[in-house]
Amino acid sequence: MAFIEIEDVDLVYRNSFGHEVSDGTLALSGTNLTMEKGEFIALVGPSGCGKSTLLKVVSGLIRANKGKVTVAGETVTDPLKIVGMAFQNASLLPWRSTRENVLLPLEIVEPHRQRFRAEKAHYEDLADKLLETVGLEGFGDRAPWQLSGGMQQRAQLCRALVHEPDLLLLDEPFGALDAFTREELWDVLQALYTDRKCTVMLVTHDLREAVYLADTVYVMSARPGRVILDKKIDMPRPRKLEDLYSRDIADLIQELRHHINVARTDE
C-alpha cells in the first residue's frame, strides 16, 4: 500500500469563512494521486485549480466531500499529527525569537510536549543545529522582523521540520522571494530532504522549481481540479542548478508548460 492514496476525491469549494458555497461549485473533482514513502512530489497547475486545497485535504485540515484519502494506511478524518507545513507567508510569531519560533511545534506535539520544560536546553540545542543547517547560524536570538524574507523562509522550514514529521507539506514556500534567493533555498530544501528522507508534497507555480526538486511532477487541470498528467523526473540527486539548462530538462519543462496552457484554455 502506498504511503498516500487519494481516490476519487471531490471537494465543494469553500469561501474564506470555510463555509461551503451553496451552488456546490467543486474545487476538486475526481482527484486521484498515490505517493510512496520518502517520495518528493510537486503539484503544478493553473491558478485556482485546487492545488493548495489538495494539500489541506491530505493533511486532514479539510475533509473531502466524496472519495477516500489514506495516509500511512489510515483513512484521514481529522488533522494528522505527523505533518509539517510551510506557506508562502512565513507567519513567524513576532513576539518570539527565531529560535523560539522554530521550537513552537515541540511545545504542541507529543511526546516532546511533555518533556519540553524539563529538556528545554536540549531542544534549544536541536533548534540551533537545525538553523545552522539552513544557514542561519547565530540568528536564533534575533526577532523574526530582523530577518530578510529569505531568512524568514529558512526559519519557517526549520519550524516545519523540527519535530521530524513524516510528511512535509509546502504551499508555495518560495513564491514571494526573488529569483536568486529562491534558487538558494531550493538547494537548502534539497539538502534537508536528502538528509531527512521525509515525504514531501510541494505546491508551486514555478515549473523549474517543480522539476528541480521533485521525483514526480503532477499537473492539475483548471477548476474543478484533478490530476491530468504525472511526469517522472529522471535526474540523479544531488541535483545542480546547471542540470536545469540541459536539453532534456528544458524540453521537459516546455512540455509541462504546454499541458498547463492547454488546461488553462480548457476552462
Added chain:
Amino acid sequence: MKNIWLERLSPWILTIVLILLWEVIVKGFGISRIVMPSASESFYAIYEFRVGLWKSSLTTLYSTVIGFGIAVVFGVLMGVAIGISRPVYVTVYPLMVAFNAIPKVVVVPILVLWIGSGLQTSAVTAFILCFFPIVVNMAVGLATIEPELKDVLRALGAKERDIVIKVGIPRSLPYLFASLKIAITLAFVGAVIAETVAGSEGIGNLMLVASSNFNTPLMFAGIIVIAAMATGMYGIFAALDSRFTGWATRGSMNFATAGG
C-alpha cells in the same frame, strides 16, 4: 541629542505657552473671574482648596480604578469568548453594540434607583463606559489570527486551547493595551459623570457645588486636577504597553481602536 530633548520637551513647552496665553488674554481683556478666572487664579484655587480637592480626587480615582479593574477582568474574559467562538460573536456582539450606543448618562438615575448614590454608582458607571472597547479589542486580536498559522498548529495536533494560549493571547496583547489606554480615560469620564449627576462626593460633585456657589476658579482647579490624574493613568498604561508589547511596533500589525 539636542533634537531628542526638544522632542521630549515640546509638549511641556506648548502647555506653558497655552497657560501664559490664558493668563494674558483673561487679564488683558479684564474678564470677570466669575465668567473665566485667569490661570494664576485657577492654580491658586488648587492651593486654596487643596484639602477638599485632595479628598475629592482620591474618591474619584478610587471609583475609577475599581470600575476600570472590573472592566478589565470581565472585558478580557468576554473578549476571549467572543474572539474564539463564532456562535458567541454572532449572538452577543450586536447586543453589545446596541448597549454601547446608549448615552451612558441616562443610566445613572436608574443605577441610583437600584444601588443608591455614592462610590458604587460611580464605579459601575466607569465600568459601563470602559467595558466595551476592552471587549472589542481583545476579540479583534483573537479573531484575526492568520489562517496559515492556525493550519500550521492544527496540523501538529493543536487543540483550540493551544492555539489560543500560544498565539491568540500574546497576539492580542497589543490590542488589549491599546484599549486599556482608551478605557482608563473613559473610566474617569464615567466616574465624574456619575458624581455630577448623582454623587455626594468626588470631583464631579465638587464641580457641581462650586458651580452653584459661582466659585469658577475652583471649577477650573477641578478640571486641571482631573486632567492631570487621567493623563497620569494614561501614562502608566502607555509605559506598560511599550514595555510588554514593544515587538508589535516593529511588526506589521494594525490596531483597531474603539471609543465609547
